[in-house]
Amino acid sequence: MGVIVKQGGSDSGHWLWFLQRITGVGVLAIIIIHWFLQHFSHYIAGVQPIDYATVIQRLTLPEYRVLYSLFLILALFHGFHGLWMIGRDYLHAKWSQICLATVLISVSSTLVIWGLIILFSPYSV
Amino acid sequence: MDGIKYKWMAPFSEHFRYRFHTGMVAWGAHRLTGIGIVIFIVVHIWSISHLGSGADSFNTVMALYNTPLFKVGEIILYGTILFHALNGLRIISVDFFGGARYHKKLFWGLMAVGVILFLIGVWTMLNRAIPMNV
Amino acid sequence: MEIVLQIRRFNPEKDKKPFWQPFRINADPTWKMLDCLMHIKNEMDGTLTFRKSCAHGICGSDAMKINGKSTLACQRLVRDYKAGKFVIEPLPGFPVIKDLVVDFDCFFDKLRKVLPWFINDDPAPADSERIQSPEQAEKILESVKCILCGSCTSSCPSAWMNADYLGPAALLKAYRFIADSRDRAAGERIRIVNDHDGAWRCHTIFNCVEACPKEINVTDHIARLRLEIFSRKI
Numbered sequence: 001m002g003v004i005v006k007q008g009g010s011d012s013g014h015w016l017w018f019l020q021r022i023t024g025v026g027v028l029a030i031i032i033i034h035w036f037l038q039h040f041s042h043y044i045a046g047v048q049p050i051d052y053a054t055v056i057q058r059l060t061l062p063e064y065r066v067l068y069s070l071f072l073i074l075a076l077f078h079g080f081h082g083l084w085m086i087g088r089d090y091l092h093a094k095w096s097q098i099c100l101a102t103v104l105i106s107v108s109s110t111l112v113i114w115g116l117i118i119l120f121s122p123y124s125v
Numbered sequence: 126m127d128g129i130k131y132k133w134m135a136p137f138s139e140h141f142r143y144r145f146h147t148g149m150v151a152w153g154a155h156r157l158t159g160i161g162i163v164i165f166i167v168v169h170i171w172s173i174s175h176l177g178s179g180a181d182s183f184n185t186v187m188a189l190y191n192t193p194l195f196k197v198g199e200i201i202l203y204g205t206i207l208f209h210a211l212n213g214l215r216i217i218s219v220d221f222f223g224g225a226r227y228h229k230k231l232f233w234g235l236m237a238v239g240v241i242l243f244l245i246g247v248w249t250m251l252n253r254a255i256p257m258n259v
Numbered sequence: 260m261e262i263v264l265q266i267r268r269f270n271p272e273k274d275k276k277p278f279w280q281p282f283r284i285n286a287d288p289t290w291k292m293l294d295c296l297m298h299i300k301n302e303m304d305g306t307l308t309f310r311k312s313c314a315h316g317i318c319g320s321d322a323m324k325i326n327g328k329s330t331l332a333c334q335r336l337v338r339d340y341k342a343g344k345f346v347i348e349p350l351p352g353f354p355v356i357k358d359l360v361v362d363f364d365c366f367f368d369k370l371r372k373v374l375p376w377f378i379n380d381d382p383a384p385a386d387s388e389r390i391q392s393p394e395q396a397e398k399i400l401e402s403v404k405c406i407l408c409g410s411c412t413s414s415c416p417s418a419w420m421n422a423d424y425l426g427p428a429a430l431l432k433a434y435r436f437i438a439d440s441r442d443r444a445a446g447e448r449i450r451i452v453n454d455h456d457g458a459w460r461c462h463t464i465f466n467c468v469e470a471c472p473k474e475i476n477v478t479d480h481i482a483r484l485r486l487e488i489f490s491r492k493i
Contacts, residue, residue, distance in 0.1 A: 012454050012459065013454070013455045013459035014485075014488060016459075017459050017485075025217065028214075031210070050187055051180075051183070052183040052184050052187075053180070056176070076166070079159065082156075083160070083163060086160070088455075089136075089420045090136045090420060092421070092422075114170060118170070118174050118177065121176075121177060123176060139419045140419075143327055143414065143466070144327035148464050148466065148478075149416065149465070149466055152462055152463070219478070220482055220486075223479065225478045225482050228463075228465060
Protein backbone atom coordinates (compact mmCIF):
# COMPACT_ATOMS: atom_id res chain seq x y z
CA MET A 1 0.00 0.00 0.00
CA GLY A 2 1.43 3.38 -0.93
CA VAL A 3 2.32 5.66 1.92
CA ILE A 4 0.04 8.63 1.38
CA VAL A 5 0.33 11.27 4.03
CA LYS A 6 -1.75 14.32 4.70
CA GLN A 7 0.28 17.25 5.91
CA GLY A 8 3.83 16.99 7.18
CA GLY A 9 5.78 14.13 5.69
CA SER A 10 6.00 11.34 8.23
CA ASP A 11 7.01 7.90 7.10
CA SER A 12 4.85 5.68 9.25
CA GLY A 13 2.10 7.68 10.86
CA HIS A 14 3.49 8.08 14.36
CA TRP A 15 3.83 11.87 14.19
CA LEU A 16 0.36 12.34 12.74
CA TRP A 17 -0.96 10.06 15.49
CA PHE A 18 0.77 12.14 18.13
CA LEU A 19 -0.27 15.46 16.59
CA GLN A 20 -3.90 14.38 16.49
CA ARG A 21 -3.79 13.92 20.26
CA ILE A 22 -1.83 17.12 20.96
CA THR A 23 -4.12 19.23 18.79
CA GLY A 24 -7.13 17.60 20.43
CA VAL A 25 -5.98 18.65 23.88
CA GLY A 26 -5.02 22.09 22.54
CA VAL A 27 -8.40 22.63 20.91
CA LEU A 28 -10.15 21.53 24.10
CA ALA A 29 -8.15 24.02 26.18
CA ILE A 30 -8.96 26.85 23.79
CA ILE A 31 -12.64 25.85 23.61
CA ILE A 32 -12.86 26.18 27.39
CA ILE A 33 -11.23 29.61 27.18
CA HIS A 34 -13.53 30.52 24.26
CA TRP A 35 -16.62 29.42 26.17
CA PHE A 36 -15.67 31.64 29.10
CA LEU A 37 -14.77 34.58 26.87
CA GLN A 38 -18.04 34.33 24.96
CA HIS A 39 -20.40 33.68 27.79
CA PHE A 40 -18.88 35.14 30.91
CA SER A 41 -17.10 38.20 29.66
CA HIS A 42 -20.15 40.16 30.65
CA TYR A 43 -19.22 39.62 34.27
CA ILE A 44 -16.16 41.69 33.48
CA ALA A 45 -17.47 44.18 30.95
CA GLY A 46 -21.20 44.16 31.49
CA VAL A 47 -23.75 42.26 29.41
CA GLN A 48 -22.94 42.57 25.75
CA PRO A 49 -24.90 41.25 22.79
CA ILE A 50 -22.89 39.39 20.23
CA ASP A 51 -23.08 41.78 17.34
CA TYR A 52 -20.76 43.46 14.90
CA ALA A 53 -19.66 46.22 17.27
CA THR A 54 -18.76 43.88 20.15
CA VAL A 55 -16.90 41.41 17.96
CA ILE A 56 -14.91 44.11 16.18
CA GLN A 57 -13.96 45.58 19.54
CA ARG A 58 -12.57 42.18 20.62
CA LEU A 59 -10.77 41.69 17.33
CA THR A 60 -8.75 44.85 17.80
CA LEU A 61 -6.91 43.10 20.64
CA PRO A 62 -3.86 41.29 19.22
CA GLU A 63 -4.09 38.56 21.90
CA TYR A 64 -7.57 37.75 20.71
CA ARG A 65 -6.41 37.47 17.11
CA VAL A 66 -3.47 35.24 18.02
CA LEU A 67 -5.62 32.98 20.21
CA TYR A 68 -8.21 32.50 17.50
CA SER A 69 -5.59 31.93 14.82
CA LEU A 70 -4.21 29.15 16.95
CA PHE A 71 -7.73 27.81 17.48
CA LEU A 72 -8.33 27.86 13.73
CA ILE A 73 -5.15 26.04 12.80
CA LEU A 74 -5.37 23.41 15.56
CA ALA A 75 -9.07 22.72 14.99
CA LEU A 76 -8.74 22.45 11.21
CA PHE A 77 -5.72 20.15 11.50
CA HIS A 78 -7.47 17.94 14.03
CA GLY A 79 -10.75 17.86 12.12
CA PHE A 80 -9.38 17.27 8.65
CA HIS A 81 -6.77 14.76 9.78
CA GLY A 82 -9.67 13.00 11.49
CA LEU A 83 -11.57 12.91 8.20
CA TRP A 84 -8.43 11.58 6.54
CA MET A 85 -8.17 8.74 9.08
CA ILE A 86 -11.80 7.80 8.48
CA GLY A 87 -11.33 7.94 4.71
CA ARG A 88 -8.20 5.79 4.81
CA ASP A 89 -10.10 3.04 6.57
CA TYR A 90 -12.56 2.77 3.71
CA LEU A 91 -10.59 3.86 0.62
CA HIS A 92 -7.76 1.59 -0.40
CA ALA A 93 -7.01 2.26 -4.06
CA LYS A 94 -3.99 4.54 -4.31
CA TRP A 95 -5.74 6.97 -6.66
CA SER A 96 -8.71 7.36 -4.31
CA GLN A 97 -6.39 8.09 -1.40
CA ILE A 98 -4.53 10.70 -3.47
CA CYS A 99 -7.88 12.25 -4.43
CA LEU A 100 -9.05 12.36 -0.83
CA ALA A 101 -5.75 13.78 0.43
CA THR A 102 -5.81 16.46 -2.27
CA VAL A 103 -9.38 17.47 -1.46
CA LEU A 104 -8.79 17.53 2.30
CA ILE A 105 -5.53 19.47 2.08
CA SER A 106 -7.01 21.98 -0.38
CA VAL A 107 -10.18 22.57 1.59
CA SER A 108 -8.46 22.85 4.96
CA SER A 109 -5.72 25.14 3.62
CA THR A 110 -8.34 27.37 2.03
CA LEU A 111 -10.26 27.52 5.29
CA VAL A 112 -7.10 28.39 7.25
CA ILE A 113 -6.24 31.20 4.86
CA TRP A 114 -9.84 32.44 4.79
CA GLY A 115 -10.02 32.35 8.58
CA LEU A 116 -6.71 34.19 9.00
CA ILE A 117 -7.88 36.85 6.55
CA ILE A 118 -11.06 37.31 8.57
CA LEU A 119 -9.09 37.55 11.81
CA PHE A 120 -6.40 39.94 10.61
CA SER A 121 -8.38 42.26 8.33
CA PRO A 122 -8.54 45.88 9.43
CA TYR A 123 -12.11 46.59 10.42
CA SER A 124 -13.74 49.97 10.83
CA VAL A 125 -15.30 50.16 14.27
CA MET B 126 -19.51 -10.34 1.20
CA ASP B 127 -22.87 -12.00 0.81
CA GLY B 128 -26.16 -10.73 2.09
CA ILE B 129 -25.63 -7.00 1.54
CA LYS B 130 -28.08 -5.01 -0.48
CA TYR B 131 -25.80 -2.44 -2.08
CA LYS B 132 -22.14 -2.51 -2.93
CA TRP B 133 -21.39 0.72 -1.07
CA MET B 134 -22.46 -1.01 2.12
CA ALA B 135 -19.67 -3.55 1.77
CA PRO B 136 -17.16 -1.80 4.04
CA PHE B 137 -19.82 -1.47 6.74
CA SER B 138 -21.61 -4.79 6.41
CA GLU B 139 -19.75 -6.58 9.17
CA HIS B 140 -20.14 -3.65 11.58
CA PHE B 141 -23.86 -4.29 11.90
CA ARG B 142 -23.61 -8.05 12.03
CA TYR B 143 -21.31 -8.02 15.06
CA ARG B 144 -22.41 -7.53 18.63
CA PHE B 145 -21.97 -3.96 19.85
CA HIS B 146 -19.67 -3.42 22.79
CA THR B 147 -19.00 -0.18 24.67
CA GLY B 148 -15.67 0.41 22.90
CA MET B 149 -17.17 0.04 19.44
CA VAL B 150 -20.10 2.33 20.20
CA ALA B 151 -17.71 4.93 21.60
CA TRP B 152 -15.52 4.69 18.49
CA GLY B 153 -18.46 5.01 16.09
CA ALA B 154 -19.94 7.94 18.01
CA HIS B 155 -16.53 9.62 18.17
CA ARG B 156 -16.27 9.48 14.38
CA LEU B 157 -19.83 10.68 13.79
CA THR B 158 -19.51 13.59 16.24
CA GLY B 159 -16.15 14.45 14.67
CA ILE B 160 -17.69 14.71 11.21
CA GLY B 161 -20.54 16.80 12.63
CA ILE B 162 -18.13 19.20 14.30
CA VAL B 163 -16.08 19.65 11.11
CA ILE B 164 -19.27 20.57 9.25
CA PHE B 165 -20.10 23.04 12.01
CA ILE B 166 -16.62 24.62 11.83
CA VAL B 167 -16.94 25.18 8.09
CA VAL B 168 -20.36 26.83 8.51
CA HIS B 169 -19.03 28.87 11.44
CA ILE B 170 -16.08 30.25 9.46
CA TRP B 171 -18.51 31.18 6.68
CA SER B 172 -20.82 33.00 9.08
CA ILE B 173 -17.99 34.92 10.80
CA SER B 174 -16.67 35.93 7.37
CA HIS B 175 -19.66 38.29 7.18
CA LEU B 176 -17.63 40.65 9.34
CA GLY B 177 -16.00 41.67 6.10
CA SER B 178 -19.35 42.65 4.60
CA GLY B 179 -20.18 45.24 7.23
CA ALA B 180 -22.29 45.59 10.35
CA ASP B 181 -25.69 44.98 8.76
CA SER B 182 -24.65 41.79 7.05
CA PHE B 183 -23.01 40.39 10.17
CA ASN B 184 -25.84 41.36 12.50
CA THR B 185 -28.36 39.71 10.17
CA VAL B 186 -26.48 36.43 10.48
CA MET B 187 -26.30 36.83 14.27
CA ALA B 188 -30.05 37.50 14.36
CA LEU B 189 -30.55 34.23 12.48
CA TYR B 190 -28.60 32.51 15.22
CA ASN B 191 -31.11 33.81 17.75
CA THR B 192 -34.00 31.92 16.15
CA PRO B 193 -35.32 28.85 18.04
CA LEU B 194 -34.07 26.39 15.43
CA PHE B 195 -30.50 27.60 15.80
CA LYS B 196 -30.76 27.73 19.58
CA VAL B 197 -31.72 24.06 19.57
CA GLY B 198 -28.85 23.48 17.16
CA GLU B 199 -26.51 25.20 19.58
CA ILE B 200 -27.58 22.87 22.37
CA ILE B 201 -27.07 19.85 20.12
CA LEU B 202 -23.66 21.23 19.13
CA TYR B 203 -22.74 21.62 22.78
CA GLY B 204 -23.67 18.00 23.50
CA THR B 205 -21.76 16.82 20.43
CA ILE B 206 -18.60 18.67 21.43
CA LEU B 207 -18.93 17.45 25.03
CA PHE B 208 -19.10 13.83 23.91
CA HIS B 209 -16.23 14.16 21.45
CA ALA B 210 -14.01 15.97 23.96
CA LEU B 211 -14.68 13.61 26.86
CA ASN B 212 -14.28 10.48 24.77
CA GLY B 213 -11.15 12.10 23.34
CA LEU B 214 -9.78 12.35 26.86
CA ARG B 215 -10.56 8.66 27.29
CA ILE B 216 -8.64 7.87 24.10
CA ILE B 217 -5.67 9.86 25.38
CA SER B 218 -5.87 7.99 28.67
CA VAL B 219 -5.81 4.67 26.76
CA ASP B 220 -2.94 5.79 24.53
CA PHE B 221 -0.67 7.36 27.16
CA PHE B 222 -1.82 6.49 30.67
CA GLY B 223 -2.75 2.81 30.61
CA GLY B 224 -6.47 3.53 30.45
CA ALA B 225 -7.04 0.34 28.44
CA ARG B 226 -7.21 -1.54 31.74
CA TYR B 227 -10.42 0.18 32.79
CA HIS B 228 -11.71 1.76 29.60
CA LYS B 229 -15.36 0.90 30.18
CA LYS B 230 -15.47 2.44 33.65
CA LEU B 231 -13.69 5.44 32.21
CA PHE B 232 -16.27 5.73 29.43
CA TRP B 233 -19.29 5.62 31.71
CA GLY B 234 -17.63 7.88 34.28
CA LEU B 235 -16.87 10.49 31.63
CA MET B 236 -20.38 10.19 30.22
CA ALA B 237 -21.78 10.85 33.68
CA VAL B 238 -19.59 13.96 33.94
CA GLY B 239 -20.75 14.87 30.44
CA VAL B 240 -24.42 14.61 31.35
CA ILE B 241 -23.91 16.88 34.36
CA LEU B 242 -21.95 19.43 32.31
CA PHE B 243 -24.57 19.21 29.59
CA LEU B 244 -27.44 19.88 31.96
CA ILE B 245 -25.62 22.79 33.58
CA GLY B 246 -24.76 24.25 30.18
CA VAL B 247 -28.28 23.90 28.81
CA TRP B 248 -29.78 25.40 31.96
CA THR B 249 -27.55 28.45 31.70
CA MET B 250 -28.27 28.77 27.98
CA LEU B 251 -32.02 28.50 28.38
CA ASN B 252 -32.08 30.84 31.34
CA ARG B 253 -30.50 33.40 29.07
CA ALA B 254 -28.19 34.15 31.96
CA ILE B 255 -25.65 34.58 29.24
CA PRO B 256 -25.98 35.67 25.63
CA MET B 257 -26.85 32.66 23.52
CA ASN B 258 -25.21 32.98 20.17
CA VAL B 259 -21.75 31.52 19.84
CA MET C 260 -33.82 -28.79 27.38
CA GLU C 261 -34.75 -28.29 23.78
CA ILE C 262 -32.91 -25.59 21.93
CA VAL C 263 -32.66 -24.46 18.32
CA LEU C 264 -29.30 -23.63 16.80
CA GLN C 265 -29.24 -21.48 13.67
CA ILE C 266 -26.06 -22.44 11.84
CA ARG C 267 -24.62 -20.68 8.82
CA ARG C 268 -23.98 -23.37 6.23
CA PHE C 269 -22.02 -23.17 3.02
CA ASN C 270 -20.67 -25.93 0.81
CA PRO C 271 -18.87 -24.33 -2.14
CA GLU C 272 -19.34 -27.50 -4.16
CA LYS C 273 -23.11 -27.41 -3.80
CA ASP C 274 -24.29 -23.98 -2.67
CA LYS C 275 -24.29 -20.73 -4.61
CA LYS C 276 -24.24 -18.73 -1.38
CA PRO C 277 -24.40 -19.32 2.38
CA PHE C 278 -27.72 -20.02 4.08
CA TRP C 279 -29.09 -20.56 7.58
CA GLN C 280 -30.02 -24.05 8.75
CA PRO C 281 -31.88 -24.58 12.03
CA PHE C 282 -31.14 -27.63 14.19
CA ARG C 283 -33.41 -28.57 17.07
CA ILE C 284 -31.60 -30.58 19.72
CA ASN C 285 -32.01 -31.72 23.28
CA ALA C 286 -29.13 -30.16 25.17
CA ASP C 287 -28.13 -29.98 28.81
CA PRO C 288 -27.52 -26.40 30.05
CA THR C 289 -23.98 -27.39 30.99
CA TRP C 290 -23.12 -28.54 27.49
CA LYS C 291 -20.52 -26.53 25.65
CA MET C 292 -21.57 -25.07 22.31
CA LEU C 293 -18.98 -27.42 20.86
CA ASP C 294 -20.84 -30.37 22.41
CA CYS C 295 -23.97 -29.20 20.61
CA LEU C 296 -22.10 -29.06 17.30
CA MET C 297 -20.61 -32.52 17.89
CA HIS C 298 -24.06 -33.85 18.72
CA ILE C 299 -25.45 -32.44 15.47
CA LYS C 300 -22.55 -33.84 13.49
CA ASN C 301 -22.77 -37.27 15.11
CA GLU C 302 -26.54 -37.71 15.27
CA MET C 303 -28.16 -35.45 12.71
CA ASP C 304 -25.96 -34.17 9.90
CA GLY C 305 -22.50 -35.58 9.37
CA THR C 306 -21.71 -32.96 6.76
CA LEU C 307 -21.60 -30.13 9.33
CA THR C 308 -17.99 -28.98 9.14
CA PHE C 309 -16.01 -27.19 11.85
CA ARG C 310 -12.54 -27.28 13.39
CA LYS C 311 -11.95 -28.63 16.86
CA SER C 312 -9.21 -30.41 18.72
CA CYS C 313 -8.60 -30.18 22.48
CA ALA C 314 -12.13 -28.99 23.29
CA HIS C 315 -10.95 -27.14 26.42
CA GLY C 316 -9.68 -23.76 25.36
CA ILE C 317 -6.00 -24.37 24.64
CA CYS C 318 -5.62 -25.28 21.00
CA GLY C 319 -7.74 -22.41 19.69
CA SER C 320 -9.16 -24.48 16.82
CA ASP C 321 -12.86 -23.93 17.37
CA ALA C 322 -13.05 -20.15 17.21
CA MET C 323 -16.33 -19.06 15.64
CA LYS C 324 -18.95 -16.35 15.85
CA ILE C 325 -21.64 -17.22 18.39
CA ASN C 326 -24.53 -14.78 18.84
CA GLY C 327 -22.62 -12.05 17.08
CA LYS C 328 -19.34 -12.40 18.95
CA SER C 329 -16.08 -14.16 18.11
CA THR C 330 -15.29 -16.75 20.76
CA LEU C 331 -14.26 -20.41 21.32
CA ALA C 332 -17.12 -22.88 21.00
CA CYS C 333 -15.62 -25.04 23.74
CA GLN C 334 -15.52 -22.14 26.21
CA ARG C 335 -19.19 -21.24 25.96
CA LEU C 336 -21.95 -23.20 27.65
CA VAL C 337 -25.57 -23.42 26.57
CA ARG C 338 -26.62 -21.78 29.84
CA ASP C 339 -24.39 -18.74 29.13
CA TYR C 340 -26.94 -17.60 26.58
CA LYS C 341 -29.89 -16.63 28.73
CA ALA C 342 -32.08 -15.51 25.85
CA GLY C 343 -32.17 -19.04 24.52
CA LYS C 344 -31.08 -17.93 21.04
CA PHE C 345 -28.15 -19.67 19.38
CA VAL C 346 -26.78 -18.21 16.16
CA ILE C 347 -23.56 -19.82 15.00
CA GLU C 348 -21.48 -18.49 12.12
CA PRO C 349 -17.91 -18.68 10.89
CA LEU C 350 -15.44 -16.05 12.14
CA PRO C 351 -16.10 -12.70 10.45
CA GLY C 352 -13.57 -11.13 8.14
CA PHE C 353 -12.02 -14.37 6.90
CA PRO C 354 -12.88 -16.20 3.66
CA VAL C 355 -15.17 -19.15 4.33
CA ILE C 356 -13.90 -22.52 3.13
CA LYS C 357 -16.89 -24.57 4.23
CA ASP C 358 -19.59 -24.11 6.90
CA LEU C 359 -17.75 -22.89 10.02
CA VAL C 360 -14.23 -23.41 8.66
CA VAL C 361 -12.42 -20.25 7.50
CA ASP C 362 -9.16 -19.64 5.69
CA PHE C 363 -6.44 -18.63 8.14
CA ASP C 364 -3.65 -18.09 5.56
CA CYS C 365 -3.86 -14.29 5.76
CA PHE C 366 -3.85 -14.43 9.56
CA PHE C 367 -0.67 -16.50 9.65
CA ASP C 368 1.00 -14.45 6.91
CA LYS C 369 0.60 -11.37 9.06
CA LEU C 370 1.86 -13.22 12.10
CA ARG C 371 4.99 -14.29 10.24
CA LYS C 372 5.66 -10.65 9.31
CA VAL C 373 6.46 -9.78 12.94
CA LEU C 374 9.10 -12.54 13.27
CA PRO C 375 7.18 -14.56 15.87
CA TRP C 376 10.16 -16.56 17.10
CA PHE C 377 12.89 -16.09 19.66
CA ILE C 378 15.94 -14.27 18.29
CA ASN C 379 19.18 -14.18 20.25
CA ASP C 380 22.44 -15.15 18.61
CA ASP C 381 24.50 -14.90 21.80
CA PRO C 382 25.17 -18.40 23.13
CA ALA C 383 23.06 -19.42 26.10
CA PRO C 384 24.88 -19.63 29.46
CA ALA C 385 26.71 -22.95 29.74
CA ASP C 386 25.28 -23.94 33.09
CA SER C 387 21.74 -22.57 33.05
CA GLU C 388 18.90 -21.30 30.90
CA ARG C 389 18.70 -17.59 29.99
CA ILE C 390 17.68 -16.09 33.33
CA GLN C 391 14.84 -13.64 33.76
CA SER C 392 13.91 -11.79 36.91
CA PRO C 393 10.30 -12.06 38.13
CA GLU C 394 9.70 -8.46 37.03
CA GLN C 395 10.99 -9.19 33.53
CA ALA C 396 8.82 -12.28 33.31
CA GLU C 397 5.80 -10.33 34.57
CA LYS C 398 6.10 -7.97 31.63
CA ILE C 399 5.24 -10.68 29.10
CA LEU C 400 3.11 -12.91 31.30
CA GLU C 401 -0.16 -11.88 29.71
CA SER C 402 0.95 -11.82 26.08
CA VAL C 403 2.42 -15.34 26.18
CA LYS C 404 -1.04 -16.76 26.88
CA CYS C 405 -2.17 -16.19 23.28
CA ILE C 406 -3.35 -19.39 21.61
CA LEU C 407 -3.64 -17.88 18.11
CA CYS C 408 -7.33 -18.70 17.89
CA GLY C 409 -8.07 -15.64 15.72
CA SER C 410 -10.99 -14.37 17.80
CA CYS C 411 -9.38 -10.96 18.25
CA THR C 412 -8.39 -10.25 14.65
CA SER C 413 -11.74 -11.53 13.41
CA SER C 414 -13.57 -9.17 15.75
CA CYS C 415 -11.61 -6.05 14.80
CA PRO C 416 -13.40 -3.50 12.57
CA SER C 417 -10.03 -2.11 11.46
CA ALA C 418 -9.08 -5.59 10.27
CA TRP C 419 -12.43 -5.97 8.47
CA MET C 420 -11.87 -2.71 6.63
CA ASN C 421 -8.16 -3.02 5.88
CA ALA C 422 -6.86 -6.24 4.44
CA ASP C 423 -3.27 -5.08 5.07
CA TYR C 424 -3.69 -4.25 8.75
CA LEU C 425 -1.45 -6.53 10.81
CA GLY C 426 -4.24 -7.03 13.32
CA PRO C 427 -4.41 -7.52 17.08
CA ALA C 428 -2.90 -11.03 17.18
CA ALA C 429 0.21 -10.15 15.17
CA LEU C 430 0.72 -6.93 17.13
CA LEU C 431 0.34 -8.80 20.40
CA LYS C 432 2.91 -11.34 19.27
CA ALA C 433 5.26 -8.53 18.26
CA TYR C 434 4.90 -7.04 21.74
CA ARG C 435 5.50 -10.45 23.34
CA PHE C 436 8.96 -10.64 21.79
CA ILE C 437 9.84 -6.95 21.95
CA ALA C 438 9.13 -6.92 25.68
CA ASP C 439 10.99 -10.19 26.32
CA SER C 440 14.26 -9.35 28.04
CA ARG C 441 15.95 -12.41 26.53
CA ASP C 442 15.17 -11.47 22.90
CA ARG C 443 17.52 -9.29 20.83
CA ALA C 444 15.46 -8.31 17.79
CA ALA C 445 13.24 -5.66 19.35
CA GLY C 446 14.58 -2.96 17.04
CA GLU C 447 13.75 -4.92 13.92
CA ARG C 448 10.25 -5.78 15.09
CA ILE C 449 9.60 -2.17 16.07
CA ARG C 450 10.55 -1.18 12.52
CA ILE C 451 8.04 -3.69 11.18
CA VAL C 452 5.08 -2.62 13.32
CA ASN C 453 5.89 1.08 12.95
CA ASP C 454 3.68 1.36 9.89
CA HIS C 455 0.39 2.91 8.77
CA ASP C 456 -0.99 -0.63 8.59
CA GLY C 457 0.82 -1.70 11.74
CA ALA C 458 0.40 -0.35 15.22
CA TRP C 459 -0.95 3.01 13.97
CA ARG C 460 -4.04 1.44 12.42
CA CYS C 461 -5.47 0.48 15.80
CA HIS C 462 -8.28 2.84 16.79
CA THR C 463 -8.74 1.40 20.28
CA ILE C 464 -12.12 -0.08 19.47
CA PHE C 465 -11.63 -2.82 22.11
CA ASN C 466 -13.52 -5.59 20.32
CA CYS C 467 -10.38 -7.72 20.61
CA VAL C 468 -10.43 -7.44 24.40
CA GLU C 469 -14.07 -8.54 24.49
CA ALA C 470 -13.39 -11.47 22.18
CA CYS C 471 -10.19 -12.92 23.65
CA PRO C 472 -10.98 -16.25 25.33
CA LYS C 473 -7.75 -16.01 27.36
CA GLU C 474 -8.82 -12.58 28.67
CA ILE C 475 -5.71 -10.87 27.37
CA ASN C 476 -6.12 -7.10 27.18
CA VAL C 477 -4.85 -6.85 23.62
CA THR C 478 -5.57 -3.14 23.22
CA ASP C 479 -3.48 -2.40 26.30
CA HIS C 480 -0.57 -4.28 24.75
CA ILE C 481 -0.95 -2.43 21.44
CA ALA C 482 -0.97 0.84 23.40
CA ARG C 483 2.24 -0.22 25.15
CA LEU C 484 3.67 -1.18 21.77
CA ARG C 485 2.90 2.28 20.41
CA LEU C 486 4.54 4.00 23.37
CA GLU C 487 7.53 1.74 22.84
CA ILE C 488 7.76 2.80 19.17
CA PHE C 489 7.18 6.42 20.00
CA SER C 490 9.78 6.58 22.75
CA ARG C 491 12.37 5.13 20.41
CA LYS C 492 11.52 7.55 17.63
CA ILE C 493 12.07 10.67 19.67
